[in-house]
Amino acid sequence: MINLGRAADGWHRMDTAMRDLPLALGFAAASFVPAFHSHGTQLGGLPDRSFDALAAAAVALQCLPLALRRRWPLLCLALASLGFAADQLRGYHSLAGTGWAIALLSAGAHLERLRRTTVLLLSAAYVPLAVALHQLGGTEALSGYVTFYLATVLVWGIGAWVRSSRVAEAERRRRVAADTRAAERARIARELHDVVTHHVTAMVVQAEAARYVTAAPERLDQTLTTVTDTGRRALTDLRHLLDVLSPDEVLGPDGGAGSQAPPSGGLLALVEQTRRAGQPVEFAEEGSPAQPAGSAGLVAYRVVQEALTNALKYAHGSSTSVQVRYGAQHIAVEVCTDGSGAPTRSPGGSGRGLAGLRERVVGLGGDLSAGPGTGGGFVVRARIPEEDPT
Numbered sequence: 120m121i122n123l124g125r126a127a128d129g130w131h132r133m134d135t136a137m138r139d140l141p142l143a144l145g146f147a148a149a150s151f152v153p154a155f156h157s158h159g160t161q162l163g164g165l166p167d168r169s170f171d172a173l174a175a176a177a178v179a180l181q182c183l184p185l186a187l188r189r190r191w192p193l194l195c196l197a198l199a200s201l202g203f204a205a206d207q208l209r210g211y212h213s214l215a216g217t218g219w220a221i222a223l224l225s226a227g228a229h230l231e232r233l234r235r236t237t238v239l240l241l242s243a244a245y246v247p248l249a250v251a252l253h254q255l256g257g258t259e260a261l262s263g264y265v266t267f268y269l270a271t272v273l274v275w276g277i278g279a280w281v282r283s284s285r286v287a288e289a290e291r292r293r294r295v296a297a298d299t300r301a302a303e304r305a306r307i308a309r310e311l312h313d314v315v316t317h318h319v320t321a322m323v324v325q326a327e328a329a330r331y332v333t334a335a336p337e338r339l340d341q342t343l344t345t346v347t348d349t350g351r352r353a354l355t356d357l358r359h360l361l362d363v364l365s366p367d368e369v370l371g372p373d374g375g376a377g378s379q380a381p382p383s384g385g386l387l388a389l390v391e392q393t394r395r396a397g398q399p400v401e402f403a404e405e406g407s408p409a410q411p412a413g414s415a416g417l418v419a420y421r422v423v424q425e426a427l428t429n430a431l432k433y434a435h436g437s438s439t440s441v442q443v444r445y446g447a448q449h450i451a452v453e454v455c456t457d458g459s460g461a462p463t464r465s466p467g468g469s470g471r472g473l474a475g476l477r478e479r480v481v482g483l484g485g486d487l488s489a490g491p492g493t494g495g496g497f498v499v500r501a502r503i504p505e506e507d508p509t
Contacts, residue, residue: 135189143218147182150215151175159206160216162267163252164259168210177205181215181222188225193237196226200241204248208255220274227278228285238275242268309421309475318353320428321396322346324435345395352392356382381420389420390441393427399438400427406445415503418479419443419450422487425476426454426499437496449485450503457496473499 149155157167168174180202184195199222206213230237249264326346382388390402408416423441430439437456444451473489480487485503492498 136186139188140186142221143183143185146185146215146218146221147178150178150182150213150218152214155214157212159212159214160203160219161212162207162259162264163249163255163257164263165207165210165252165255165257167212170211170213173205173209174211174213177202177209177211178213178215181206181213181218185218185221185225188222189229192222192226192229193233196222196230196237196241199223200244207248208251220271223271223274224278227275228281229278241271245271305475309479312475316425316428318349318356320431321349321392322353324396324398324431349392349396381417386420386423386441386443389424389427393431393439396431397436398427398431399436401438401440403440403442404445405443408445408450409505415450415483415505418476418483418485418503419452419501421479422452422476422499422501422503423454425473426456426489429473429497429499430454430456434497447505449505450501452499452501452503454499455492455496456498457492457494476501 150159151170156170181199182202184198188195199219203216203219206216226237245268249259252259385408386404387402390400393400423443427439427441430437434456439454439456442451442453473487477487480501480503483504485501487499487501489499490497
């Protein structure tokens, strides 16, 4: 059986001249059918003339150049115009006159340069053609010539409209591609910020703590082991991020590259890592996350990650609580820090953490708030809708 999809792809890969050649040959062949003689375009009102050798040349000039109507539209129109003039002056009135109309339409649609000059030359050439037809005994009234000219203007205008629509569509696709690239760059920047900032902050805090336990080898070894484990986890997360950003990776459901699931270990591993960095964290989960985890689960993970990172930075040692509730329609996250601790000498913030999270939450149709709590400290709350599984 013929593979229609493969055949269509092969057809579109062919040169435009080869694809337009059947049209040119079809019109030429139809023009020589006796039943179609003198049934073409009639301008000037000259009496019909039977076909002869010059008629064959006129038909060829009007039809065969159609194979070039997209590659060289100006040449196609020039040759077809010569054939059309000979056709009308000799009174053949062949079906091939339709080929000239197609050439005119194609020039309006595909001609890139000298468009205004082409219109002016065609308009100027029409006047001597009308005069010649009248002198040869044509019975066409002035209104007929004007009507024909307006019809040719309409045909050119349709071609110009096709061209402008094609240009507008190409520009729209270019803008969509640019917007998609910008959104993907922003998404990658957020992922890198979330991964790098949290792990580096934890490592800095742990390294600072190591200064004060040098006299206790066991505690120093435990602290350095924690730093090492955090670094390995950072490398693992970064490798995972680079893997899912690979060009060979299948696009995710939101059009972005990569998996939409939280990193391995989930929230519990994240909380344990923060505890090892010296931050007392109480963790509570209600309900069960959706299986498989989607974008909402990843965003909830990032909210907790950013809140714990800020707690390590600005309130190290403060009592922190993390509550996550999985509902049927949404995930609710609340991270509270009492603010009794002290800020650490961790890397300064870029200001894009909570702002980027708010964009991601709002993009899923949820909401996020961050600010001082009623009893002091800092509270981050987020409500993230779950995707519709259907």
